[in-house]
Amino acid sequence: MKNNYFIYLLSFFTGFLSLSQEIIWIRLVSFAGMSVPQTFSFSLAFFLIGIALGAQIGKSICESTPDITINKMGYFFILAGIVDILLITIVYFFTQQFQISFTLLAFCILVCAMTRGIIFPIVHHIGTSKIKSGAQISNVYFANVFGSALAPILVSFVILDHFSTQNSYYFICFLTLLIGVICIQKNVIRMGIACLAIPIFLGLSQISNLIYILSKDSYKNNLQPHTVIENKHGFIQIYHDRGEEVVFGANVYDGKFNTDIFINNNDIDRAYLLASMKNDAENVLVIGLSTGSWAQVLSTMPNMKKMTIIEINPAYTEIVKNDHRVAKLLNDDRVDIVFDDGRKWLKNNKDKKFDLILMNTTWHWRAYASNLLSTDFLKLAANSLNSSGIIFYNTTGSLDAYYTAKQVFPFVYKYKFMALVTHQDPSNAYLNVKENLCQLKDYNSKKLIFKTKKQCDDAYKLIADNEFSPYEKSNLNSWRPLEIITDDNMITEYKYGKGL
Missing domain, CATH: 3.40.50.150 (Vaccinia Virus protein VP39)
Known part of the structure; x- marks a missing residue:
């Protein structure tokens, strides 16, 4: 019975951590894309594709290894945590040298979702391998859905109101690695992972805020903001430029x-x-x-x-x-x-x-x-x-x-x-x-x-x-017939918007 409850817990965190990273990636893409509405559908599309690919891989693993254990599943949590750290590091160093690339962001979202998508089929397989009842299947699914539903509330309204986007991302990575370590039963491996993870996180904490790097070309080329304020409502950037103080809201001139x-x-x-x-x-x-x-x-x-x-x-x-x-x-x-x-x-x-x-x-x-x-x-x-x-x-x-x-x-x-x-x-x-x-x-x-x-x-x-x-x-010249903006058509945002 204890093992059963642990499966529910793993199913919960599978959904919670996956959706948490999705929220962080959407926030980063939205910032890079100047808050145009297409950034949400862009991020969501690649995340869902990644989840689907990962689920297919997870299914193949379950079919090839029907006796897979929680111990082995821990390695997939660790893989997801390491991949997430590598992805955000790639974005950080790429953006230092070049303008942000939406192709790169799409790739990162896809890979992040794919590595996390592998986990749930395995959790479901382990959780229902011995108990095939409908109740057991629904319990595993409910735990996953509950974690997925809780993530937007907890991350968007609590975590991001107290921590930066970058630190929130690292916290999700750390939690993913921690769960992986808990799943693994060999103390030697646990100690080895801990010895590697601690210096990595200490090193990452020294990296300047990713938002400063993403903002470096928003006002003027290679000019980073003097101050960035983050909370659940978004970002405020302040640039100092030749005696002027320029304010941006979510990467757009304010x-x-x-x-x-x-x-x-x-x-x-x-x-x-x-x-x-x-x-x-x-x-x-x-x-x-x-x-x-x-x-x-x-x-x-x-x-x-x-x-x-x-x-x-x-x-x-x-x-x-x-x-x-x-x-x-x-x-x-x-x-x-x-x-x-x-x-x-x-x-x-x-x-x-x-x-x-x-x-x-x-x-x-x-x-x-x-x-x-x-x-x-x-x-x-x-x-x-x-x-x-x-x-x-x-x-x-x-x-x-x-x-x-x-x-x-x-x-x-x-x-x-x-x-x-x-x-x-x-x-x-x-x-x-x-x-x-x-x-x-x-x-x-x-x-x-x-x-x-x-x-x-x-x-x-x-x-x-x-x-x-x-x-x-006022002789407003337009290349097309003007249209009435309504809440439903949102033409300035979508039909005639800036887009990506």
């Missing part, structure tokens, strides 16, 4: 720390346009904190009483806290930062109304971008808008986003890649931009942002240099 319109290296003039067009706004909603630069500019609106910022990743407050240009945002008693999904928060707070909603939306081709660009979301946001309110969001160049906005709002204006949507004509508000710029002031010091009329004029000139025009008159 923004720069800057609130000075005369520097304007992050196109912060867009935030000043909004703040001066709607300077009478009292209740403001910002979806996405990022560097905090945009929110800091909006905080200078003289009549603002409350700003609610919805941010899914708490780590952004850490980087905001450490930058003098935006840190005061966290001490502004009018500002309330809520850690939640923006869409979910709006659904749960339909009673709240806002004069202004800002979304410096991420790239339209990234996974889940449709959640902020679709007609479904715009209708949800419109419900939270006062009658004279404005929604200002980044289309990142998607012409379909403008076309979609027009299906929900009567007035859609274009400024750079931003869409300004409202139920009332905003052209009169735009006429007051120059005057209202002179009224923006720092909340703490009460000092005006633009101290002289010349500074106001210069700031207005920077804004006016870019056309602010209705969607109908």
Whole structure:
């Protein structure tokens, strides 16, 4: 009976460890692929192929060796652990010299899944060789499925929130080797494996974080990030480049720390346009904190009483806290930062109304971008808008986003890649931009942002240099008929997305 329970335990860990490594590989591929949605199907396809090939090999082993034992099965666990270590080491050293290759990643996922796929047929064979009952077969399968189901929860929400992706990967490798050692009954072999494994893991721990290496060409060639923050929500990279601090989210440009319109290296003039067009706004909603630069500019609106910022990743407050240009945002008693999904928060707070909603939306081709660009979301946001309110969001160049906005709002204006949507004509508000710029002031010091009329004029000139025009008159040229973005079609992500 003890042996029976041990088989269930091995079946559990077979599923748990296999799915755990799959999650880590998907996370790495998603990072390398700039979070495009195709990375998931890419990873899953090769993992399933690998599992199928491994299962076929495992079946052949069981047929050729019907009396296979738990002792021998331990070697397959050890093989899987060693192969995993070799694969991640290959990726690390390859990426140091070259750009990341999706062919290499596909190969690694395939081999990883294949070596782990060998194990379950053997576990099933041993577990049901003496007891052929349906209950025994279902118990072995249940243990495996339970381990597979637990892995996404435990790894995605617990382990990755406390350990780096690389260390989580090594932990799975270590656990795989440990189970292999437990299965092997010969103490001499156990000691030998331990003597080899300990120095290997000590050596691996000295290797710099793999994410730094994968990030080295994301912003500029051979420029690694100065800081990488990892948690269950993803990655934040900070690059230092000639006095600028550039922030990437999951390997994609997110923004720069800057609130000075005369520097304007992050196109912060867009935030000043909004703040001066709607300077009478009292209740403001910002979806996405990022560097905090945009929110800091909006905080200078003289009549603002409350700003609610919805941010899914708490780590952004850490980087905001450490930058003098935006840190005061966290001490502004009018500002309330809520850690939640923006869409979910709006659904749960339909009673709240806002004069202004800002979304410096991420790239339209990234996974889940449709959640902020679709007609479904715009209708949800419109419900939270006062009658004279404005929604200002980044289309990142998607012409379909403008076309979609027009299906929900009567007035859609274009400024750079931003869409300004409202139920009332905003052209009169735009006429007051120059005057209202002179009224923006720092909340703490009460000092005006633009101290002289010349500074106001210069700031207005920077804004006016870019056309602010209705969607109908913006002459958006497209090589195809524009389409409406919905939650179901997700055209910006798949049909017209960036892909791999």
